Amino acid sequence: MAKAATNVRIAVIGGGISGLMATLKICEAGGEVDLFSYCPPKRSHSLCAQGGMNACMDTKGEGDTTYTHFDDTVYGGDFLADQVAVKGMCEAAPGIVEMFDRMGVPFTRTAEGVLDLRNFGGQKKKRTVFAGSTTGQQLLYALDEQVRKWETKGKVHPYIFWEFIKIIKNKNGVCRGMVAQNMNSMEIKAFREDCVILATGGPGQIFGLCTASTICNGSAVGAVYQQGARIGNPEFIQIHPTAIPGTDKNRLMSEACRGEGGRIWVYKDGKPWYFLEEKYPDYGNLVPRDIASREIYDVCVNQGLGVDGENKVYLDLSHIPADYLEKKLGGILEMYSEFMGQDPRKVPMLIYPSVHYSMGGIWVDREHNTNIPGLMASGECDYQYHGANRLGANSLLSAAYSGTVVGPVSMAWAGKCAKLKELEEWKAKKDHGESLMPAQEKALEGIDALRQELGADLTDGELEAARKECADEFEHIIAMNGKENAHELHQELGRLMNKYVTIERVNKDLDFCFDEVKKILARWNDIGLTDHGHWANQEALFVRQLRNMILYALVITKAARMRDESRGAHFKREFPNRDDEHFMKITIADFDPKTEEPIISYEDFDHSLIKPRARTYGSK
Amino acid sequence: MAEQKMVTFIIERQDGPDAKPYTEEFDVPYRPALNVVAALMEIQKNPVTRDGKRVAPVVWECNCLEKVCGACMMVINGQAKQACCALVEDLEQPIHLAPARTFPVIRDLLIDRTVMFESLKKIQGWINVDGSWKVHEAPRQNPNTAATAYEISHCMTCGCCMEACPNVGPQSDFIGPAPVVQAYLFNINPLGEYDKPKRLEALMQKGGITSCGNSQNCVRACPKNIKLTTYLAQLNRDVNIQAIKNIFNN
Ligand SMILES: Cc1cc2nc3c(=O)[nH]c(=O)nc-3n(C[C@H](O)[C@H](O)[C@H](O)COP(=O)(O)OP(=O)(O)OC[C@H]3O[C@@H](n4cnc5c(N)ncnc54)[C@H](O)[C@@H]3O)c2cc1C
Ligand code: SF4
Ligand code: SF4
Ligand code: FES
Numbered sequence: 098m099a100k101a102a103t104n105v106r107i108a109v110i111g112g113g114i115s116g117l118m119a120t121l122k123i124c125e126a127g128g129e130v131d132l133f134s135y136c137p138p139k140r141s142h143s144l145c146a147q148g149g150m151n152a153c154m155d156t157k158g159e160g161d162t163t164y165t166h167f168d169d170t171v172y173g174g175d176f177l178a179d180q181v182a183v184k185g186m187c188e189a190a191p192g193i194v195e196m197f198d199r200m201g202v203p204f205t206r207t208a209e210g211v212l213d214l215r216n217f218g219g220q221k222k223k224r225t226v227f228a229g230s231t232t233g234q235q236l237l238y239a240l241d242e243q244v245r246k247w248e249t250k251g252k253v254h255p256y257i258f259w260e261f262i263k264i265i266k267n268k269n270g271v272c273r274g275m276v277a278q279n280m281n282s283m284e285i286k287a288f289r290e291d292c293v294i295l296a297t298g299g300p301g302q303i304f305g306l307c308t309a310s311t312i313c314n315g316s317a318v319g320a321v322y323q324q325g326a327r328i329g330n331p332e333f334i335q336i337h338p339t340a341i342p343g344t345d346k347n348r349l350m351s352e353a354c355r356g357e358g359g360r361i362w363v364y365k366d367g368k369p370w371y372f373l374e375e376k377y378p379d380y381g382n383l384v385p386r387d388i389a390s391r392e393i394y395d396v397c398v399n400q401g402l403g404v405d406g407e408n409k410v411y412l413d414l415s416h417i418p419a420d421y422l423e424k425k426l427g428g429i430l431e432m433y434s435e436f437m438g439q440d441p442r443k444v445p446m447l448i449y450p451s452v453h454y455s456m457g458g459i460w461v462d463r464e465h466n467t468n469i470p471g472l473m474a475s476g477e478c479d480y481q482y483h484g485a486n487r488l489g490a491n492s493l494l495s496a497a498y499s500g501t502v503v504g505p506v507s508m509a510w511a512g513k514c515a516k517l518k519e520l521e522e523w524k525a526k527k528d529h530g531e532s533l534m535p536a537q538e539k540a541l542e543g544i545d546a547l548r549q550e551l552g553a554d555l556t557d558g559e560l561e562a563a564r565k566e567c568a569d570e571f572e573h574i575i576a577m578n579g580k581e582n583a584h585e586l587h588q589e590l591g592r593l594m595n596k597y598v599t600i601e602r603v604n605k606d607l608d609f610c611f612d613e614v615k616k617i618l619a620r621w622n623d624i625g626l627t628d629h630g631h632w633a634n635q636e637a638l639f640v641r642q643l644r645n646m647i648l649y650a651l652v653i654t655k656a657a658r659m660r661d662e663s664r665g666a667h668f669k670r671e672f673p674n675r676d677d678e679h680f681m682k683i684t685i686a687d688f689d690p691k692t693e694e695p696i697i698s699y700e701d702f703d704h705s706l707i708k709p710r711a712r713t714y715g716s717k
Numbered sequence: 718m719a720e721q722k723m724v725t726f727i728i729e730r731q732d733g734p735d736a737k738p739y740t741e742e743f744d745v746p747y748r749p750a751l752n753v754v755a756a757l758m759e760i761q762k763n764p765v766t767r768d769g770k771r772v773a774p775v776v777w778e779c780n781c782l783e784k785v786c787g788a789c790m791m792v793i794n795g796q797a798k799q800a801c802c803a804l805v806e807d808l809e810q811p812i813h814l815a816p817a818r819t820f821p822v823i824r825d826l827l828i829d830r831t832v833m834f835e836s837l838k839k840i841q842g843w844i845n846v847d848g849s850w851k852v853h854e855a856p857r858q859n860p861n862t863a864a865t866a867y868e869i870s871h872c873m874t875c876g877c878c879m880e881a882c883p884n885v886g887p888q889s890d891f892i893g894p895a896p897v898v899q900a901y902l903f904n905i906n907p908l909g910e911y912d913k914p915k916r917l918e919a920l921m922q923k924g925g926i927t928s929c930g931n932s933q934n935c936v937r938a939c940p941k942n943i944k945l946t947t948y949l950a951q952l953n954r955d956v957n958i959q960a961i962k963n964i965f966n967n
Contacts, residue, residue: 118849125848136778137834139874140786198855201844201906203867210857229867234785238870242843249838281823310780344748345755346782428871432783435802436750501849584762627764628773632733633824635776636761 105129105511108275108288110261110317111296112138114233115476115496115503117240119294122504124247128511131288132244133256133277135312139241142298142310143496146233147351147429149215149225150493152190156207157214161222163187168707170491173219173385174456174484175665176681176709177330179702182463182481186498193497194226200239204228205425215425216356219385219488219714230351230428233493260638263320264293264472265563269552270325272471274560276567281633285568287560291511292471294503295321299455299477303646303653304599305591307452308340308349318459318478319645322652326467328686328695329460329480331649332656333666335487336600337453338389339412341437347451348436350412350429352489354446355382357425360413361393362445363402369411372396379715387486387666388714390450394600397449404447411445452599454492456483456666457656460685465503470550473507475499480683485665517547518554574640575631579623583640586624590617590643590650598654602669607658614654618647618693652686652695659697660684665712677709722747725767725811726756728775730825742767742811743775753800753814754779754789777826784940787873790880791826792817797880799940817880833874836896840919844909856907869902869948871941878945881938884930891928894935894945901948904955917952917959926956 105128109116112134120130134141155161166187171180198204198212205213205227214223228235247253258280265274265287275293278285300315301307322328338361339354340347355361361382362369373392374381382389393410397403404410414422414430419442422430433441459467459474461481467474476496483491523537524544533541597603597610621644628636662676663669682699689696723744731738744767745756757775764774779789782801789800792815794808805812820828846852878894879885885893900916903909920926929949936945 121849125850136780136786136788137830137874139834140780140788142780144785144873145781145783192851195851195855196846196849199844199846199852199908200849201866201903201909203863203870205867206858206860206863208860210860210863228870231785231871234873235867235870239844242837243846243849245834245838246843246845310786311782312780343750345752345758348783435784436752436804438750582762584758588762627771630732630773633776633827636774 105508105515106131106290107507107511108133108290108293109296110275110294111141111298111476111478112136112241113141113143113296113298113476113496114237114240114493115500116294116296117237117244118497118500119296119475119504119507120244120253121240121247122501123508124252126505126508128508129252129254131254131256131290133259133261135258135260135280137257138244139238141237142313143237143493144231144234145308145310145349146493147230147349148217148353148356149227149232149490150194150236150497151217151220151224151488151490152194152226152494153187153224154191154194154212154214154226156211157223159222161224163190165222166190166224169220170482170488171484171707172710172712173488174486175675175712176484176677176704177333177664177683178482178484179463180706181703184706185463186482186495189498189501190494193494193501197236197239200243202228202235202239204235215353216383217489218352218355218383218389219380221380225356225490227353230353230426236493236497261297261317261320262567262641264324264469265555265559266324266469267552267555267559269549270470271552272469273552274555274563276563278567278571278638280635280638283571283631283634285564285571287564289555289560291514292473292507294507295459295472295474295478296476296500297478300646300649301452301455303590303650304334304452304594305588306343306347306595308337308347309453314642314646315649316642316645319649321459321467321469321472322686323645323648323688323690324469325688326469326472327460328457328652330457330485330656330684331652331686332660332684333456333485334452334599334653335386335454335456335666336390336450337386338393338450339448340451340453341433341446342409342449342451343436348432349451349453350433350446350448351426352386353426354412354414354429357422358414358417361389361410362413363396363404363410365402370402376717377714378717384714385486385488386453387668390600391668393450409447409449412448413445414441415443415445450600452595454487456480456485456487457684464506465499466506471510473503475503485667513547514551517544517551520544520547571637571641575626575629575634575637577624577626577640579625581620581624583624583636583643586617586620587643587646590614590647594650594653598657600668602657602667604658604661604669604671607654611651611654611658614647614650618651621647648688648693655695656684656686656697675712681709724751724756724805726760727811727813728825729813729815730775731816731822733824734821741772747805749806751805753793753803753805753812754782756805757800775826776824785873787875790817790875790877791815792880797877797938799875799877802940817876819880819886820876830874830876833876833879833893833895836892837899839892840896840900840916841912842896842899842903844903844906845912846908858907862905866902866905869898869943872899872943873941875940877938877940878935881934883932883934884928889928890924892924894929894949897926897929897952898943898945898948901952913955914959917956920952920956921960926952
């Protein structure tokens with residue numbers, strides 16, 4: 098094995114599945130991690146994932162192959178995902194499941210003790226491993242335990258209840274540090290790092306009501322976007338067809354419900370109408386999410402057939418034996434009873450689509466480098482793997498897989514940083530007239546190239562300047578005394594985004610929405626705080642997050658406005674077809690500091706492996 | 718128009734770890750399926766007390782809003798509970814909220830549960846895998862044992878059981894029911910079993926399982942319905958067996 102790099106320090110922002118996976122890989126390769134998170138990693142949003150994780154385990158005698166997994170993912174994503182990247186992920190999937198199994202994840206098992214598999218949307222073979230209905234919780238816990246072990250060895254330095262504010266670049270524009278703030282003491286500190294990995298999860302809260310946790314605010318992505326990181330495919334927001342509508346949160350009813358035989362229907366002419374089964378006989382209730390959501394929307398909004406005239410349809414499990422349901426779906430059925438006061442084993446559940454997941458995110462290459470050297474991104478906050486629509490149970494996989502990719506990549510980068518330090522020492526010796534060994538002399542020839550690529554470590558002055566800038570900005574926020582309440586403003590933002598930038602998108606509405614969001618951005622300046630204190634001031638933190646969220650909302654809206662076609666989760670009645678000629682391209686958003694608006698452009702990507710075909714799911 | 722029904726909350730507040738607690742009362746408009754976290758969010762939008770005073774919004778912790786992350790534990794009408802699934806219609810009003818004082822209070826309802834995560838280190842709460850790389854296929858598992866593991870692995874480190882346990886607190890060094898029972902989770906795993914003696918040794922130490930007075934409060938408090946006392950009893954037996962083994966080995 099190569100000599101382990103010493104004194105490597107890498108910042109991982111995020112203690113979800115992706116951040117923890119990256120952390121493990123770094124520790125195993127001899128590095129040390131500064132791990133930042135809003136909450137103990139064990140409370141990260143990944144634990145909300147219920148249904149399962151895809152991997153071709155083929156334990157059901159169905160002849161499943163990784164190629165089918167690959168093809169389903171590309172087709173499901175409506176041919177907008179980098180196919181080489183997707184292929185890598187699908188091939189790695191069974192190994193990742195095996196790793197989790199060794200780590201003690203209590204996967205649901207068959208009578209003979211091997212991993213059970215279930216059906217999931219957009220795939221005809223059973224490919225989804227699961228731990229009851231709390232798969233994400235169990236996977237997250239396993240990684241959390243492994244990371245805790247590394248913490249006891251002194252290799253992980255947890256900064257829990259610290260908020261990432263922004264990265265720090267050196268003169269060469271290379272990310273070599275970051276600024277964060279303690280959410281209790283309010284201390285703001287700048288950190289010198291070899292590189293920074295963002296694994297901050299999805300931006301659901303930009304839409305106010307969604308299925309995600311309250312900490313999934315997209316603020317970190319909004320922050321680095323303003324520092325020059327590009328965002329890829331931001332307009333692709335997944336609307337999950339089956340959530341329990343709520344006023345504080347839309348609680349997800351996992352796709353596993355349909356995977357285990359749940360049926361969706363409404364009354365039509367006095368009789369149950371199973372509209373998905375009728376229109377898509379091949380996939381039935383297991384069509385991908387964008388299609389199911391659109392059909393439900395159509396039935397409720399355009400045809401006015403929602404239950405009791407409201408925007409709700411039935412998700413029915415009542416025909417399935419209760420003990421089977423208990424074993425496979427126990428936890429979430431209990432949740433429905435708990436929050437709705439009705440037993441889904443006996444009566445059909447009432448559900449409606451909700452904002453759920455972002456396919457888009459920070460642009461990364463296949464190694465999860467962003468366009469800013471020294472800044473990497475993995476997990477839901479990046480844009481890789483899912484194209485225009487994500488298949489259910491593929492994102493726990495992409496979160497874990499991207500962590501396994503970015504960990505070693507960040508270590509290689511840090512290795513270069515260490516090499517440069519060593520060369521600088523030799524160079525200094527030489528300049529002092531000491532003689533070097535021939536091998537050292539030879540190595541020194543590479544110093545200029547490395548200097549060019551990495552630039553210098555951040556100086557104390559640079560660290561302090563970055564810290565002070567954030568501290569000044571925070572003091573400004575704490576003192577804000579205007580008329581607006583930040584949480585009210587957030588609610589308004591969410592309502593707009595939910596109304597105009599979800600299932601059906603109309604160009605003139607998107608123009609309107611964009612202008613309204615800009616007004617909200619202006620009103621942000623008129624926020625007034627009721628808490629002006631310097632201890633655990635959650636209000637002030639939220640105000641800072643909100644600004645990043647508003648800017649990210651502009652990116653999503655603008656990108657949706659510009660894409661005049663329908664593809665995956667992005668649907669425009671004005672342009673009902675996929676337009677490969679003009680739009681089989683990745684959307685790229687760059688921040689324009691002058692207007693604070695995004696500049697949208699398009700880039701080609703690798704789709705050489707599977708030829709695009711119409712995505713119909715056998716619709717009749 | 719029918720008059721808007723209001724729900725009154727009496728909240729025990731505290732400005733910092735060493736500050737004196739005080740209470741404030743808030744009215745929140747009632748709506749069906751309103752839960753305690755949703756009510757706190759309403760207060761955030763308009764932090765005005767019943768007597769018309771504009772105050773700093775109440776501070777608390779929450780993430781998932783669906784009873785899986787464990788963050789939102791607080792004392793509601795005298796009982797430790799998850800606030801996000803505490804429905805207002807199931808609670809006697811006015812509703813009293815207080816921080817779980819088994820743990821240090823940071824501010825208002827926000828508490829510091831670091832000790833629970835530290836205890837997981839003491840009991841070596843992990844499977845000692847060599848690495849995340851490919852090594853071998855994972856062993857098969859008895860599906861019944863796996864089902865027990867699944868039950869215990871629901872523990873979300875919320876601390877309800879810690880707050881309910883009479884033996885956890887500043888008066889004792891008992892690490893509490895949650896971390897103790899986690900040891901059982903790893904002991905029954907086919908690979909985790911290898912380190913069972915080490916975990917049992919840890920439980921024999923001061924603050925370990927012998928500090929449990931078997932008062933059964935914990936099991937009633939657990940929002941995840943983990944059969945804590947069943948596993949505590951099992952661990953007690955395991956610890957005793959280990960102790961005897963140790964005598965003979967010496
Ligand atoms: C209800 C629900 C159910 C789902 N079910 C499934 C499923 O069955 N199968 C599937 O494959 N996928 C599912 N998903 C999607 C999947 O859970 C997520 O995409 C995935 O877990 C994301 O993991 P992550 O590591 O990228 O981010 P997260 O788990 O969201 O972690 C983000 C981390 O970043 C930290 N963080 C964020 N911002 C900051 C900041 N500024 N400073 C410091 N720390 C910060 C947070 O504290 C957190 O630790 C589901 C999603 C939802 C909402
Ligand atoms: S049985 Fe009683 S003493 Fe023992 S952990 Fe539970 S509550 Fe505490
Ligand atoms: S055992 Fe139950 S009550 Fe105790 S921390 Fe775990 S989930 Fe909470
Ligand atoms: S917010 Fe997660 S358990 Fe209540």
